[in-house]
Amino acid sequence: MRFSGLRVIKEGLTGNKGWSAHWRDPSPKDAYDVVIIGGGGHGLSTAYYLAKEHGITNVAVLEKGYLGGGNVGRNTTIVRANYFLPGNSEFYSHSLKLWEGLEEDLNYNVMHSQRGQIVLFHSDGQRDTAIRRGNAMRNQGDDAELLSVAQLRRMVPYLDYDQARFPIYGGLLQRRAGTARHDAVAWGYARGASDRGVDLIQNCEVTGIDVEYGKVTGVQTSRGAIRAKKVAMITAGRSSQTAAMAGMRLPIESHVLQAFVTEGLKPCIDHVISFGMGHFYISQSDKGGLVFGGDLDMYASYAARGNLPLVEHVMEAGMTLMPMIGQAKVLRSWGGIMDMSPDGSPIIDKTHIDGLYLNCGWCYGGFKAVPASGHCMAHLVATGTPHKAAARLRLDRFRTGYGLMDEEGTGAQHNLH
Amino acid sequence: MRITCPICGERDRREFYYSGHALALDRPAEDAGAEAWDDYVHNRDNPCGETRDLWYHEMGCGAWVVVTRNTATHEVIATQLAEDTS
Numbered sequence: 001m002r003f004s005g006l007r008v009i010k011e012g013l014t015g016n017k018g019w020s021a022h023w024r025d026p027s028p029k030d031a032y033d034v035v036i037i038g039g040g041g042h043g044l045s046t047a048y049y050l051a052k053e054h055g056i057t058n059v060a061v062l063e064k065g066y067l068g069g070g071n072v073g074r075n076t077t078i079v080r081a082n083y084f085l086p087g088n089s090e091f092y093s094h095s096l097k098l099w100e101g102l103e104e105d106l107n108y109n110v111m112h113s114q115r116g117q118i119v120l121f122h123s124d125g126q127r128d129t130a131i132r133r134g135n136a137m138r139n140q141g142d143d144a145e146l147l148s149v150a151q152l153r154r155m156v157p158y159l160d161y162d163q164a165r166f167p168i169y170g171g172l173l174q175r176r177a178g179t180a181r182h183d184a185v186a187w188g189y190a191r192g193a194s195d196r197g198v199d200l201i202q203n204c205e206v207t208g209i210d211v212e213y214g215k216v217t218g219v220q221t222s223r224g225a226i227r228a229k230k231v232a233m234i235t236a237g238r239s240s241q242t243a244a245m246a247g248m249r250l251p252i253e254s255h256v257l258q259a260f261v262t263e264g265l266k267p268c269i270d271h272v273i274s275f276g277m278g279h280f281y282i283s284q285s286d287k288g289g290l291v292f293g294g295d296l297d298m299y300a301s302y303a304a305r306g307n308l309p310l311v312e313h314v315m316e317a318g319m320t321l322m323p324m325i326g327q328a329k330v331l332r333s334w335g336g337i338m339d340m341s342p343d344g345s346p347i348i349d350k351t352h353i354d355g356l357y358l359n360c361g362w363c364y365g366g367f368k369a370v371p372a373s374g375h376c377m378a379h380l381v382a383t384g385t386p387h388k389a390a391a392r393l394r395l396d397r398f399r400t401g402y403g404l405m406d407e408e409g410t411g412a413q414h415n416l417h
Numbered sequence: 418m419r420i421t422c423p424i425c426g427e428r429d430r431r432e433f434y435y436s437g438h439a440l441a442l443d444r445p446a447e448d449a450g451a452e453a454w455d456d457y458v459h460n461r462d463n464p465c466g467e468t469r470d471l472w473y474h475e476m477g478c479g480a481w482v483v484v485t486r487n488t489a490t491h492e493v494i495a496t497q498l499a500e501d502t503s
Binding site for chain 1 (some may be wrong): 418429431434435436437438451452455456458459460461462463464465466468470488489490491
């Protein structure tokens with residue numbers, strides 16, 4: 001089923017009776033060339049690019065719940081490429097370019113909105129850092145503009161510029177950054193993969209990974225055993241449990257990150273705004289709700305819900321930055337499980353087991369990475385060699401110290417990212 | 418979440434600084450080798466369920482506390498001074 005303007009008009013005039021399911025609902029076969037564990041954004045995009053770029057269509061995506069029911073369906077939807085260090089910078093640059101062609105590629109409206117992201121700074125030192133980061137972004141081929149406080153006041157007059165604690169000195173703007181409709185991204189990739197022959201199997205929990213003589217041979221699932229030549233583990237916050245089935249321990253701690261959305265309001269916030277000093281970022285959804293979040297709850301958790309101290313902290317930061325939102329009613333909050341790596345950067349790599357691949361460590365920033373993650377993961381699984389945009393996202397970088405990508409400058413250590 | 422400091426009693430979680438899994442207390446010998454040290458510094462069991470964390474009572478008495486906790490429910494099961502665990 002393809003979307004087109006003509007089709008929308010025709011369906012509109014005939015009671016919308018002609019729309020069909022977006023993907024098939026097959027039963028699992030006995031064997032596949034590739035089994036992907038995890039039907040989230042990264043798993044679905046990997047399946048899509050395996051089929052589209054490499055012609056590998058004898059693929060199953062195994063999802064224990066429903067497609068897109070994890071972090072890809074619950075996040076703050078921000079898409080950006082304002083990374084600094086080699087390794088991350090080319091990867092997210094690659095991802096942003098894929099985002100820009102995604103709707104045409106998928107024939108799916110993912111509501112990609114390049115409304116611009118502004119990262120505020122609050123001291124001379126932070127301004128210097130912002131200039132340096134902006135230069136790095138331009139060097140990686142992306143856009144960056146430094147905004148003076150006068151320019152910023154004209155663009156976003158509603159911030160509290162002269163607050164005592166964190167007066168606003170200016171901002172770094174990336175105009176090509178913005179947001180996308182997170183569910184549609186999952187659905188678009190799912191439909192694209194399914195149309196190309198990939199089996200998307202829901203309610204199918206993987207309970208074991210079969211390894212013989214150092215080579216992966218398949219998986220055990222709640223719907224029976226499935227043989228596979230290659231297995232890709234793409235399970236985000238659950239990566240440690242998935243890898244444990246193959247006898248591996250990962251450099252991952254799972255943490256909960258909360259986010260919030262208010263009642264629908266008239267358009268008032270035109271950009272994505274990040275307030276690093278207060279750990280707060282906000283945008284307005286196309287439905288009108290203010291979508292915002294802050295920091296991790298800062299202790300290992302699988303609860304998929306947060307605790308109140310961080311709620312209070314986020315609300316305080318929001319009120320510090322933009323007092324105008326104080327009357328908005330928060331409709332709901334949610335917590336997602338983040339696979340935090342020691343250096344805050346992702347891992348896309350082979351494992352020591354032949355045919356077993358790992359994609360994890362997305363920390364609190366996996367959504368913007370969905371296209372490049374799948375693209376690079378598919379390249380790795382299909383060819384056995386890393387894609388050049390993900391060449392540094394190696395599992396052994398912690399052991400060797402080579403290529404650690406510590407964006408926050410806090411050291412490659414758990415609990416600091 | 419409230420944590421019982423063995424010295425001060427039950428306190429708000431915000432009085433404590435979280436320092437990760439309590440395996441930090443099982444420091445390898447200096448000559449244990451690169452593999453043991455890599456495993457100690459970077460790799461984690463990261464269980465969904467019961468775990469042992471190390472928390473520092475920075476807004477209280479300054480004690481290091483080993484907290485036995487369920488990561489799926491946030492239930493605090495037991496607390497103990499780190500110095501009493503060895």
